[in-house]
Amino acid sequence: MPGVPAGPVTSRVPGRAAMAAPGPPQGPEQRRAADIIRLLTLYRPLLDAFVIDFFTEDLWAQLPAAWQPALASATPVQLAGLLGGSGGPGAAWPLSLLAFAAAARALAFPRGCPCPPCPPCPPCQSSGLHPLLRRHVKPKKQHEIQRLGKLLRRLSRATGCQRVVDVGAGQGHLSRLLAFGLGLGVTAVESDGRLVGLAERFDRELLRELGKARARPLTPRAPQHVAGRLDPAAPWGEFLLPPDPPGAGPAARNPLGGPGGSEDGERVLVTGLHACGDLSPALLCHFARSPAVAAVALVGCCYMKLSTAPQQPPGYPLSASVAALPGHQLSYRAREVACHALEEYQGRLRGGSAQLRAHCYRAVLESLIRAAEPAKRHLGLQPGRRAHTLSFPQYAQLGLSLAGLDPAGVPLDSGAVGAMLEQQHKVVAFCTLGQLLAPAVETLILLDRLLYLREQGFHCALVPLFNPRFSPRNLVLVAARTPLDTALAKDTEDGHSSEDEELEEAESPREGQNPQ
Structure with a gap:
């Protein structure tokens, strides 16, 4: 792979042939x-x-000598x-380290953050949301539900579906916006x-x-709430399991009906x-095998x-594509790394945040x-969210007590x-x-999920919808049984507000949309 540096952390660098994908040349997503996988294997x-x-495993000594x-x-x-x-000012990095960093950045999906104009933190309130829809909702969530709501409205118009199923709805903030604010x-x-x-x-x-108050433009149409868990193996119309924990609330009759759609026969959008x-x-599996689901918009975590x-x-x-690639396996730690907030960490570095000492x-x-006590390792200790404000003896006393x-x-x-x-530095x-690899x-x-949908002929795209500075999991996977151009086009029906400009900016560039 061009750009992959020599002298990696591994003691033995696998050759390109050893890591090559089997079979004939594939599309851009498969190649990416x-x-x-080649980079991660190195x-x-x-x-x-x-x-x-x-310190216990001397990780510093395992880095390439030229980097140290x-x-x-x-x-x-x-x-x-x-x-x-x-x-950065005065930095002189080894070429192999620069190549490693450049390869990691080039292979990652664009996250849609136009730096430096992005604000470092969300506003106190989202002006585009009705005040009643902002109640009980933190600014980060306001930002997310407003942007995802607009995308779902576009999907609704493009597919003709007026019903949305919000799975993992929590306290119902997104559901309230969709129902009261958008009339779905x-x-x-x-x-x-x-x-x-x-x-x-x-x-x-x-x-x-x-x-x-007869508030406008809200619609007095409340969402229907259902207590239940998703059964991945069940047919669409039977996909609910009892709530968790048992007895926390009655599991209502599945409102989604049978293979025809919702209980009144409508097709649905799933988010x-x-x-x-x-x-x-x-x-995604339910979408793939359930004609009742017209489209899906998901943000993972x-x-x-x-x-x-x-x-x-x-x-x-x-996907079959990723499963066929040697070395595709991801450890628990690697999957945990994928949840890191790179932009937030970069901000801490630039600001010299005291939180940087927490890792040390x-x-x-x-x-x-x-x-x-050698038998005790990797204990899930949490000495407190503001542990970095303590002196080390104070921190250690709390941690040792938690460790017994x-x-x-x-x-x-x-x-x-x-x-x-x-050695904190x-x-x-x-x-x-x-953080570079995250x-x-x-x-x-996300490519694995995109390819899973692509293999079955669906139209799909990855949209960097949220500001990653304060919503790190900002890539929305959108899939439909019909072309997505209309759903992902600029929304001109509601005028052109600053919020529309932000949404349009976040939607470009897109990855993985099927050609017409």
Whole structure:
């Protein structure tokens, strides 16, 4: 693969022939997937490394020798430049490191962030949403539901479907926008019965306010909420399981009806905003085999929760194209890396955030725990969200107690501890290398889903819909049984507001749309 550097982290570099995809030349998506797998295979130890093992497994020594001096002397601003494609002031990177970074960036899908105009954080409120639809909704979620709502409205017009099924609906924020704000018929499916009850309470509040103020342009058409989980193997009309936990709420009769569509025979659109783990692949499978579903728009998350064991169907790989590529396997750590927020981390580097010390703190704590009790490793310790504001002794005392160890028996002011803490800049540099690979891993997972749909003849596209600075999982997978050009075209029917401009900007470039 052009651009892949020599001298990788692995001790043995597989040749191009060994990693080549079998069979005749494939399309651009297959070639991109194969190239990503080659890159990840070359740097598998870096990709699979846990930063908390930085000291216990001497991860720094495993980096190419040519990289170590440059990374050790790099400032946080220079590391931010490496992430963004510029060296930063005074940076002099080895060519092999530059080639590695360039290859990782080139193979990842564009994330649609026009830097620097993007704001570093979402506004306090989204002016494009009706005030009643902003209640109980955090600014990040406001941004997401507004943009996804517009996309679903376009899909509705393009397909003629007026009913949406929102799976994993949570507290119903997206469902309320679609129903009250856009006038669509909405069925909101959520596995947690307690969240279903909360969503219905918010609906009632909004209806009461509508009765008082006769707010316009909202429509008094509440979504229907259903407590149930998705059964990936069940037919579309029978896909609901009892809610979780059992007894949290009654499971209503499946409102989606049989193979003809919803209970009144309509075809439906399916959406999932940050559908966790295997939920996204399960929805894609339902779409693929259910003519009742006209189109789907999904934003995935929590890739580490994807099932990877051979089963029908696994969460990853989903497509025959990726499954046929040697080395396609992704470890838990690699899938966890894919969930990183690269833009946020880049902002921390540029701002010299105190949060950067958290990785070093945790790596030192891991070293202390392993020294005291070797059997304890990789414990899910959470000393607090603001742990980086503590001194290390304060942090370590909390962490050791959570690990079931007596802090009094562990020396926290030794020379060895001090020497590790002085290597914070190296830990930050090592984390930066993992951040470089994160978008490429996410791209491979999304390519797998795109190819799964492509193999069955569906029209599909990946749209960078949200601002990645504050919504890192911003790529929306859109698929339909009919061409998508109308649904993804500029929306001119509602005028041309600043919000429309932002949406249009986010939708370009697109990846993977079928040609007409």
